[in-house]
Structure formats: C-alpha cells, structure tokens
Amino acid sequence: MTFQFRCPNSCLLEGEPEQAGQTINCPMCNVLFRIPEPVGAPAAQDAQPTQPAQPTQPTEQAASQPVPEAEPRLLHIPCPNGHELETPEEMLGQEVMCPHCNTQFQLRESDSVEYKRKRDIERERRERKVGNAWFNWAIVCAVLVIIGLIFLIISASGG
Ligand SMILES: [Zn+2]
Ligand SMILES: [Zn+2]
Known part of the structure; x- marks a missing residue:
C-alpha cells in the first residue's frame, strides 16, 4: 500500500x-x-493486531470443576526423603513403602503436589482480591482527602 x-x-x-x-x-x-512518515493514512504501517484485553484463562474454572470419576486421578506425593511417587487417589491414607529408599510413610492428600498447587492458586486468588480491596480503599482515602482540602479552601476563602 x-x-x-x-x-x-x-x-x-x-x-x-x-x-x-x-x-x-x-x-x-x-x-x-x-521521506516523511505517512500522515493521515490508516495506520497500516504496523501490522500488529490490536488486542483489546487478554483472554481470561480458564484455569480457575478448571480447578473448581470436579474431575470425571471414570479415570482414577493420580497424585504426586513425595516420600519423607523427597522421592516423588505417583499414587492413585484411592491409595490416600494408606501406609506405603517408598520403592527408592524403603521408607514407610502415610499417603496424605495434603502432601501431594496437586494439593499444594491448588492451595497456591487459591491463595494467589485470595491475595489478589485483598490487593484489590486495598487499592479501592486507597482511592476512597484519596478522594476523601481531596474533598476535605476543597472544603478547607472554600471555608478559608469564605470566612
Ligand atoms: Zn523534487
Ligand atoms: Zn524415598
């Protein structure tokens, strides 16, 4: 063109x-x-498609959705010595022996990598919410301060 x-x-x-x-x-x-830059022409010089907003990732939705029961869910649970073992969900609560170091330990869902990841996501989501609340409070405070200043100026000049 x-x-x-x-x-x-x-x-x-x-x-x-x-x-x-x-x-x-x-x-x-x-x-x-x-040669000058093309002026007035439709901005065709940079062919970058404008992205209005980042597509919201469906991770949050996926985390809350129940896993289909047809296939057994596999959890990754480390033994006390840090060997990560792949464990079907129905083995939770049972005493097992680590095939790597022969340490006997109990399988707990709260020790699984998946559980910790889910907890991290939830904590992150909560922190983001708290952060937003703080941000909103900061705006409210700023507005109040400005209104107070305006009021002071008006009353000072009036009296
Ligand atoms: Zn010429
Ligand atoms: Zn081990």
Whole structure:
C-alpha cells in the first residue's frame, strides 16, 4: 500500500510505508531529503493486531470443576526423603513403602503436589482480591482527602 508525499520542492511522489524515514534523492528534481512518515493514512504501517484485553484463562474454572470419576486421578506425593511417587487417589491414607529408599510413610492428600498447587492458586486468588480491596480503599482515602482540602479552601476563602 503506497502513500503520497512531497519533496522539499513540492514534487508529488509515492512510496511504500516502510520507506518512511529513508533519505533519498527526489527522482524529479534530484534534491536530497528524508521521506516523511505517512500522515493521515490508516495506520497500516504496523501490522500488529490490536488486542483489546487478554483472554481470561480458564484455569480457575478448571480447578473448581470436579474431575470425571471414570479415570482414577493420580497424585504426586513425595516420600519423607523427597522421592516423588505417583499414587492413585484411592491409595490416600494408606501406609506405603517408598520403592527408592524403603521408607514407610502415610499417603496424605495434603502432601501431594496437586494439593499444594491448588492451595497456591487459591491463595494467589485470595491475595489478589485483598490487593484489590486495598487499592479501592486507597482511592476512597484519596478522594476523601481531596474533598476535605476543597472544603478547607472554600471555608478559608469564605470566612
Ligand atoms: Zn523534487
Ligand atoms: Zn524415598
């Protein structure tokens, strides 16, 4: 898509948008000048599609949805020595022996990687909510302070 521009001697020329900023000799009068940026043309020079907002990730929804019962859910639970074992959900609460270090320990859901990840997500969500509340309070306080200042100024100038 070409755009039109003029050299310093008013010769009407055409160029590609990517030529903007280049220094050329005018083909008509041979004057050396810099091609201006295309003005007024629809912003076609940067082909980046405008993204209005980031698509909301469905992770929160997925976390709250129950896992289909058809296939057994696998949890990853580390033994006391840190060997991560893949454990079907129905094994929870049972005493097992780590095949790596022969340590006997109880399988607890609260020790599983999945549980901790879920807890982290929930904590993050809560912290974000608390952060928003603080932000809202900060705005309310700022507005109150400004109103107070205006009131003070008005009463000072009035009396
Ligand atoms: Zn010219
Ligand atoms: Zn182990």
